[in-house]
Amino acid sequence: MSTSLLAPHRSIRAFQATPVPEETVQAVLAEAQRAPTDATAQMYSLIRVRDRELRLAISRACGGLPPVEAAPEFFVVCADLARLAALLSLSGKPLGRFPAIGLHFATVDATLVAQRLMDAAEAAGLGVCPIGALVNGIEALPQLLGLPPLVVPAFGICMGFPAEDPPLRPRLPLSLVVHENRYRTPQPEELQQACQQMNPITRSGNWLAVLERYFAPAGIMEQRETPFRATLARQQLASS
Amino acid sequence: MSTSLLAPHRSIRAFQATPVPEETVQAVLAEAQRAPTDATAQMYSLIRVRDRELRLAISRACGGLPPVEAAPEFFVVCADLARLAALLSLSGKPLGRFPAIGLHFATVDATLVAQRLMDAAEAAGLGVCPIGALVNGIEALPQLLGLPPLVVPAFGICMGFPAEDPPLRPRLPLSLVVHENRYRTPQPEELQQACQQMNPITRSGNWLAVLERYFAPAGIMEQRETPFRATLARQQLASS
Numbered sequence: 472m473s474t475s476l477l478a479p480h481r482s483i484r485a486f487q488a489t490p491v492p493e494e495t496v497q498a499v500l501a502e503a504q505r506a507p508t509d510a511t512a513q514m515y516s517l518i519r520v521r522d523r524e525l526r527l528a529i530s531r532a533c534g535g536l537p538p539v540e541a542a543p544e545f546f547v548v549c550a551d552l553a554r555l556a557a558l559l560s561l562s563g564k565p566l567g568r569f570p571a572i573g574l575h576f577a578t579v580d581a582t583l584v585a586q587r588l589m590d591a592a593e594a595a596g597l598g599v600c601p602i603g604a605l606v607n608g609i610e611a612l613p614q615l616l617g618l619p620p621l622v623v624p625a626f627g628i629c630m631g632f633p634a635e636d637p638p639l640r641p642r643l644p645l646s647l648v649v650h651e652n653r654y655r656t657p658q659p660e661e662l663q664q665a666c667q668q669m670n671p672i673t674r675s676g677n678w679l680a681v682l683e684r685y686f687a688p689a690g691i692m693e694q695r696e697t698p699f700r701a702t703l704a705r706q707q708l709a710s711s
Numbered sequence: 712m713s714t715s716l717l718a719p720h721r722s723i724r725a726f727q728a729t730p731v732p733e734e735t736v737q738a739v740l741a742e743a744q745r746a747p748t749d750a751t752a753q754m755y756s757l758i759r760v761r762d763r764e765l766r767l768a769i770s771r772a773c774g775g776l777p778p779v780e781a782a783p784e785f786f787v788v789c790a791d792l793a794r795l796a797a798l799l800s801l802s803g804k805p806l807g808r809f810p811a812i813g814l815h816f817a818t819v820d821a822t823l824v825a826q827r828l829m830d831a832a833e834a835a836g837l838g839v840c841p842i843g844a845l846v847n848g849i850e851a852l853p854q855l856l857g858l859p860p861l862v863v864p865a866f867g868i869c870m871g872f873p874a875e876d877p878p879l880r881p882r883l884p885l886s887l888v889v890h891e892n893r894y895r896t897p898q899p900e901e902l903q904q905a906c907q908q909m910n911p912i913t914r915s916g917n918w919l920a921v922l923e924r925y926f927a928p929a930g931i932m933e934q935r936e937t938p939f940r941a942t943l944a945r946q947q948l949a950s951s
Contacts, residue, residue, distance in 0.1 A: 476739065476742050477717075477830055477831050477834060480745045482747055497885075498716060499716065500885060500889055501885065502717055504882045504883075504888065505717075505882065509841070509866075510843065510921065510922075510925040510931075511880075511922075512922060512925065513883050516889075516890055517888060517889045517890070518890045518893070519889055519890065519891050519892075520892055521892060549894075554883075554888075554902075555922065557897065558906070559919070559927060561906065564923055564927040566927070567926055567927055567928040567930050568928070568936070569932040569933050571939055571940050572935045572936045575818065575939065578815065579818065579843070579865060582818070582826070583825070583826045586746060586825075586827055586830070587720075587830060589747070590717055590827060590830045591717050594716040595716055601747045601823075603749035603816065606815075616892075616893055618894050619896060622894060625815070642744045642745065643744075645740060645744060647794065648755065648757060648794075649740055650756055650758045650759065651758075652758070652760055653758070654789075654856055654859060654862060657797065659797075659801065665798070666801065669751065672751050678751065679798065679799075679802050681750065682750075682751075682752060682798055682799055683799065683802060683804055686750075686807055687799060687805070687806070687807055688807045689807065690807050691750075692809040692816070693807040693809050695809065695812045696809040696810075699815065710949075710951065711951045
């Protein structure tokens with residue numbers, strides 16, 4: 472199966488110290504910005520964190536993120552309804568009350584831009600690594616980054632010239648993630664085979680153990696739930 | 712500014728009747744699947760809707776979406792925690808309780824795949840159009856698509872060979888969406904200038920009027936809020 476339509480993606484966590492030329496950064500950002508956006512509203516912001524002390528503070532707030540400390544470029548991808556509210560105020564209108572749908576559309580807008588940023592960066596010969604673990608420090612980030620209400624961090628992106636050349640990592644069988652007309656629930660034996668296919672993604676060779684660590688009761692995701700919701704509430708994006 | 716790292720994006724809403732060759736569809740899907748995913752979990756599903764009656768039913772449920780009815784290919788992009796729950800059950804574990812963070816990570820995973828799908832499709836000479844208005848029919852979609860609990864539609868993507876060649880549409884000044892180190896709140900005069908720049912995106916030439924229609928009180932987003940939250944609750948992805 473040819474997959475040569477885009478530069479091959481694998482997350483890069485080790486970067487050369489060489490800075491990314493500013494014109495390359497600007498070209499990547501210009502591409503990112505062309506991502507589609509719902510209702511023309513562009514409900515996102517990217518915080519380009521260049522200050523090294525601030526990088527360290529972010530890393531510490533998240534429990535230690537070495538690529539965030541070391542990468543030549545680091546962006547915090549934010550869902551942003553604040554700029555939209557400011558635009559509406561030009562014509563004397565307030566923002567309506569739609570916290571769940573607002574967070575949905577802003578998270579989608581931000582993620583569309585982020586993936587286009589990563590596709591463009593890889594096309595330019597750069598390596599990237601999205602940082603989902605940024606949510607570990609979500610309660611500290613609004614103050615560290617000066618985020619006003621209606622802005623919330625979604626994840627981070629590290630970018631730079633790769634200092635490693637890892638192989639492509641496995642994915643689930645396409646037949647489990649693409650459905651025709653109706654959702655198809657997989658059989659247990661298909662899931663077992665999928666685990667075999669996914670096992671090499673982790674050093675232990677036991678993918679299910681990784682999933683348990685993140686997603687089972689008392690796992691990493693449960694630990695993230697309360698601070699995430701508290702931050703949504705503080706940033707005025709909570710549903711209740 | 713050169714923006715030639717990726718094929719130029721503009722949403723295509725009119726498609727040639729020519730089908731997309733199956734090998735092209737599969738190549739685009741294989742590229743999409745290579746998008747990064749948090750914690751290796753791939754919390755998304757794509758429903759490829761080929762059945763024309765089902766397309767019509769979806770379009771009607773959303774208040775009429777002509778590209779969904781006519782496009783050679785149409786995908787419903789879903790946030791999906793159901794497959795993850797099924798995988799955990801292989802080792803006898805339940806899914807933890809983290810509805811807000813679960814919806815966050817699954818929406819991000821789904822959107823990363825969707826944007827990579829669109830970038831790959833455009834690289835293959837196809838046109839795409841994301842369909843945010845799919846949420847207009849969100850209450851009907853789980854039954855129409857047979858979605859189990861823990862799966863919720865995020866948006867749609869139409870794809871095919873373009874039958875139109877629209878110009879690139881404007882975007883906000885980059886200085887308003889990219890911040891350095893700390894979030895910078897724009898001055899009113901910058902927002903006024905931004906509106907001037909954005910006005911050509913709409914036929915009326917009045918971008919603020921579009922934003923009001925969607926985002927002001929009693930606008931489209933407020934109308935979407937209650938059905939969206941009801942669907943999250945029914946699909947067991949609501950926070951409260």
